Each structure stands twice: as C-alpha cells, then as structure tokens.
Amino acid sequence: MIFLVSISAIYIIFFLIVLFMGIFFNIDIKIQAFKWALIFFGISYATLAFYINPPYSWDLYRLYNEIDLMRFGGLNYVINSAIYKDLFVTNYLFYFVSLLPSNGFLPFITILIEFFIFTYISVDFKKKNKDMSTMIYAIIFLLYFTLADISLSLSGIRNVLAFSICGLALYIDFIQGKKGILKWFLYIVPIFIHPSVIIILILRLFIIFKKISFKFSFLLLLWVIFLPQITQYLKYSPIKVLNIIGSLMNDYSNIQVNYDIRILCINIILVSTLLVSSLYLLKNQKDIIPLNHINFIRFFILYCLVTLGSITNLILFNRLLFGLAYIFIPIIYYLFKSVSKIKYKFYYFIFMSCSFICLMFQIYHLYIIFLK
Numbered sequence: 001m002i003f004l005v006s007i008s009a010i011y012i013i014f015f016l017i018v019l020f021m022g023i024f025f026n027i028d029i030k031i032q033a034f035k036w037a038l039i040f041f042g043i044s045y046a047t048l049a050f051y052i053n054p055p056y057s058w059d060l061y062r063l064y065n066e067i068d069l070m071r072f073g074g075l076n077y078v079i080n081s082a083i084y085k086d087l088f089v090t091n092y093l094f095y096f097v098s099l100l101p102s103n104g105f106l107p108f109i110t111i112l113i114e115f116f117i118f119t120y121i122s123v124d125f126k127k128k129n130k131d132m133s134t135m136i137y138a139i140i141f142l143l144y145f146t147l148a149d150i151s152l153s154l155s156g157i158r159n160v161l162a163f164s165i166c167g168l169a170l171y172i173d174f175i176q177g178k179k180g181i182l183k184w185f186l187y188i189v190p191i192f193i194h195p196s197v198i199i200i201l202i203l204r205l206f207i208i209f210k211k212i213s214f215k216f217s218f219l220l221l222l223w224v225i226f227l228p229q230i231t232q233y234l235k236y237s238p239i240k241v242l243n244i245i246g247s248l249m250n251d252y253s254n255i256q257v258n259y260d261i262r263i264l265c266i267n268i269i270l271v272s273t274l275l276v277s278s279l280y281l282l283k284n285q286k287d288i289i290p291l292n293h294i295n296f297i298r299f300f301i302l303y304c305l306v307t308l309g310s311i312t313n314l315i316l317f318n319r320l321l322f323g324l325a326y327i328f329i330p331i332i333y334y335l336f337k338s339v340s341k342i343k344y345k346f347y348y349f350i351f352m353s354c355s356f357i358c359l360m361f362q363i364y365h366l367y368i369i370f371l372k
Helices: 002-024 031-050 059-080 088-098 105-128 134-147 150-155 157-175 181-192 195-208 210-215 217-235 240-254 261-284 291-309 314-324 329-338 341-370
Strands: none
Touching: 002 031, 002 134, 031 105, 059 088, 059 105, 059 150, 059 157, 088 105, 088 181, 105 134, 105 150, 105 157, 105 329, 134 261, 134 314, 134 329, 134 341, 150 157, 150 314, 150 341, 157 181, 157 195, 157 291, 157 314, 181 195, 195 240, 195 291, 195 314, 217 240, 217 291, 261 291, 261 314, 261 329, 261 341, 291 314, 291 329, 329 341
16 A cells, blocks of 8 residues: 555656646657656556545545445345435446445546546647647646645545546537537436536537527526526426436535635636636637637636636535536637737736645645645
C-alpha cells in the first residue's frame, strides 16, 4: 500500500512540475508524450482514490456500506432491496465491486473512467488543433480539477461519472460531428447512474429549436424560482426515473450544506467568465468557427445559464459544475485563439489565479479531513 501510494504521489508531483516548466519555458509537448503522461496521471490519481478511507460525512462512506450489504446479501439483495435498484447501471456497478475484495475499487474504477474520458477529449482535440499551446493546456488541466472539485469527485462519484459520460456524448455529437446511435446511448445511459444529468439531454434537444431557445435563454437564470413546482410534479410522476429526479431535487432543496464561500465565489466568477467568453465567440467568431462547434457553443451558453441560475441551491450548483468540467475545452481554445494580446493576458490571469486559489482551498480541506 505505502509503495503504491508513494509512487502515485511522486508521479503526480513530477507531472505538475513538468507541466509548469512547459508554461514558463513555453515547451511544446508532443501529442504521444502528452497522451501517455495523462494516462499515467489518471492511473496514479485512481490509485490514491483506491486507498481513501472516507469520513462519515461523505457519500462514499454510505456507498461503501451499500456495497457491503450487497456482498453479504448477494444477487437477491441487489435485485429486490438495493437502494439503487431502479438505477440499473449504478446498481450493477456496485454489485460488480461487491464481488471484488476491496470497496476501494469503486472510486478507482470511476476516477479512472472519468479521467480517461477527460484525457480522450483533451488528446483528440489537441490532435485536431495542433496550435494549442502548453500554456493553454495548463489552464484546461487546472480548470478541470477546479470545476470537478477533488473531494466532491471522490465522495459523490455517481454524479461525476454520469456527467463525464454525458460530456463524452456531447464531444462526439457536436465537436466530432458523428452520427449514429452511440452518442444517444451515451446520453441516455448516465441517467441510470445519476438522473440529474437529464438536464444535458433536455438542453441538447433545445438546440434543435435554437431560434426559440435563444430568444428566451436568459430566463434560465430564473429557472430555480420554479424549482418547488418542478420538484412536486416530478416527485409524483408515474415515470420512475422522473420520480427519482423529483426526490433528488427535494433532497437538494432541504439539505443544509456547509460550503466554503470563497470557493463558491471563485466558481461563480469562473462560470460567469466562461459564459461571457461563449457569448463573445458566438457574436464575433461565428463565421470562423465550424457550424457544429457553433451549436456546441450555443449549448454551452444554455448550460452556463442553468448553472448560474441554480446558485441559491448549492448542492445543485456544485453538481452542475461537474458537467462544465468535461465540456469547456473548445471554449478555452477558441477564446485564446481569437482575442487580442491584452485580452489574452486578462483571461489568462482570471483563469489561472481562480484555479490556483480554488485548488489551494480544496487541498486545504482535504488536509483537514485526512491529515490534521
């Protein structure tokens, strides 16, 4: 255990040193080296997650108890009594982990999938846009961990896993422009991991009616006003998945959370900056950016509006940030490609400083939980 944890921690530190050397010395990292460096980072990150002993307050502690019940009760418990029996993907993922010797395989598997999806999107986009510099990728890398909060990713693993798969679906759909059933499969399956991601599918359908959706898009900032009515409608829906979503929204509205106001303010600044950047691209770069990427930017704007509109519900706001972590890469690339040097420096300062500060607070909270 100590050996694997040490090796993983050393590699992560080494990766970060090389990444920041690339920033300061403007080193161009070749695509194959870039890909394998990220793959090994993902394995190291997942290995550290494997050995986490979750505190009582974390969702992961409750999930470990559920896996123990599956291990004791077997398939009969999984089918008839499991907490997530109506979310079959989650249910059978947990059952699979219960067949393994350690509950640590749950965060190991989910972190590995999530980071490999981020790696695939990063590497594929960099292959298609060879002018993406190491400096821009450093922003992307730090923003990923800022938006996909480390402790929340380790604790609320279902949510992040579901949003990461939806992020892959959006990338295949809009950026790669692929047709066929795979993208719709990737949109639908995550609903049976964590149904909160249904917002992705709804907003994707809005893009089909883009003229209507954009005419009233800024009303999405006020959508949370109608949350009680939406919750009641969904909670008593005869459709099981909608019923689960309604129960989740009800829980999110009633649970009191202690959240660091400093991290909240930084995340609001980041989402607002990403929204403004997207609006700028849509207005000023419409004739340069490919049409399917323009539709992606439209989707991104709608998603940012929904996210900012949920600020009064902190749990929901944080969950929606997970989705942003897997879809912001094209926005960052096109923004830095199109702005003047002065604006480049301004945006670079905003993204880097917010990411550094937020990550320092995240690391401090993890230190308080595990080491102090």
